Amino acid sequence: MVEARVRVIYGDTDQMGVVYHANYFRYFEFSRMEFFRLRGGSYRDMEREGFMLPVVEATCQYRTPARYDDVLLIRPTVSELRRASILFTYEVVREDASSTVLCTGSTLHACVGRDGKPRRFPEAFVRMVEKSP
Numbered sequence: 520m521v522e523a524r525v526r527v528i529y530g531d532t533d534q535m536g537v538v539y540h541a542n543y544f545r546y547f548e549f550s551r552m553e554f555f556r557l558r559g560g561s562y563r564d565m566e567r568e569g570f571m572l573p574v575v576e577a578t579c580q581y582r583t584p585a586r587y588d589d590v591l592l593i594r595p596t597v598s599e600l601r602r603a604s605i606l607f608t609y610e611v612v613r614e615d616a617s618s619t620v621l622c623t624g625s626t627l628h629a630c631v632g633r634d635g636k637p638r639r640f641p642e643a644f645v646r647m648v649e650k651s652p
Contacts, residue, residue, distance in 0.1 A: 550593035579624035
């Protein structure tokens with residue numbers, strides 16, 4: 520299982536000291552980068568090869584707030600890999616004795632070329648995603 524670890528900084532919070540809702544999508548992105556790195560790849564490598572993964576849909580279900588200085592574990596999972604799209608799901612938990620689930624979410628990404636048109640994932644990408652960390 521891939522886990523990305525992040526400590527909530529003051530700039531991630533609102534006036535109430537609670538993580539601003541949109542920042543969870545940044546945490547999702549951070550965990551995707553770690554997912555690829557642990558498998559020997561990176562977004563930079565994908566872009567060099569001429570394909571990109573724009574987000575076409577994103578969801579987040581908030582359960583309980585994260586606060587300033589909390590340490591969060593973000594767990595990304597590939598839930599679906601198709602010829603030209605990939606669905607990641609996420610679980611964000613507080614790293615403490617309770618391991619409280621703070622939110623869950625998902626991002627759907629299309630595979631597109633530099634021209635913005637859909638294209639099939641390269642075989643090397645498929646092997647990387649399916650590889651165990």
